[in-house]
Amino acid sequence: MESWILVFIIIGILIVLPWILNISLHYLMKRKILKSIHLEDLSEDERTTVVQELLSQSPSRKGLSRYSMMLAVVLIVGAAVLYLAEKDASSDLLKNTLGVLTGALATIVGFYFGGRAEEIKAEEVEKLAKRVHDEDEESGHPPPPE
Structure with missing residues (x-):
């Protein structure tokens, strides 16, 4: 009976894996953006927009x-x-x-x-x-x- 538990664990991993990859790639993209921009060079409206976009929910594939x-x-x-x-x-x-x-x-x-x-x-x-x-x-x- 333990083999069926293993089967369902593998099924769960295969289902959740794309979601985990999507979330982690979005996190890495935000970090890269934060490292590459200089907020002091932006206007107040542009800074507000950048911060709002970075705080927004990650887009799903x-x-x-x-x-x-x-x-x-x-x-x-x-x-x-x-x-x-x-x-x-x-x-x-x-x-x-x-x-x-x-x-x-x-x-x-x-x-x-x-x-x-x-x-x-x-x-x-x-x-x-x-x-x-x-x-x-x-x-x-x-x-x-x-």
Whole structure:
């Protein structure tokens, strides 16, 4: 039974590792920025902006939450199938469980990639809206009423 505890510890590490790397890289980036800038050379507004940005929450990598969720489900499903296969490889329970878990896994993978496609579309719309807004400001046209 201790081997299954080890399996779940490894699964936990694989899920948490990307988050830890993201946080540590953000921390190192802030330290590098602090070493390279000279606050006395900046105006009061620029100093306020720099300090606010450095104190802000670390930005998460796009899709990191979805990736962690997908990885957790895949690894837990894999561990469950291996456990059932180890108990009795020819049981009906294993066959039924594989069918259900395969369907659930397909749904999760579809959600993962579908969510990413929506995220890309939203980014493109945001860029287009910003470009149109910038062009309106340059031409002197007032913004449309909301």
